[in-house]
Amino acid sequence: MEETTDMNRELMLDGNATAGVLFELFGVEMTAAPIECATCGNEGEIGELLAFTQGPGIVLRCLKCENVVLRIVQTPDAVYLDARGAVYLCLARSAS
Numbered sequence: 178m179e180e181t182t183d184m185n186r187e188l189m190l191d192g193n194a195t196a197g198v199l200f201e202l203f204g205v206e207m208t209a210a211p212i213e214c215a216t217c218g219n220e221g222e223i224g225e226l227l228a229f230t231q232g233p234g235i236v237l238r239c240l241k242c243e244n245v246v247l248r249i250v251q252t253p254d255a256v257y258l259d260a261r262g263a264v265y266l267c268l269a270r271s272a273s
């Protein structure tokens with residue numbers, strides 16, 4: 178076994194699985210939104226991130242280095258977005 182991470186891969190989804198929640202939060206389609214990992218500099222799309230949705234929130238991890246890029250926790254009256262693992266997150270403006 179080379180895997181020594183504490184991640185439970187049985188529970189792993191890809192970022193597209195979180196598309197519905199992200200759309201609800203941001204009001205735009207997010208899976209194709211560009212994002213850069215602050216840890217390894219890998220650039221990709223949100224839909225390519227490794228998603229873990231079984232915990233108390235949604236955790237999106239970098240495909241390459243597996244560090245947490247985005248964390249979303251929803252409470253009854255607020256949504257917490259922890260984006261410290263991302264250099265940037267690019268949201269397209271919806272055409273009007």
Ligand SMILES: [Zn+2]
Pocket residue numbers: 214215216217218219239240241242243244
């Ligand atoms: Zn990374």
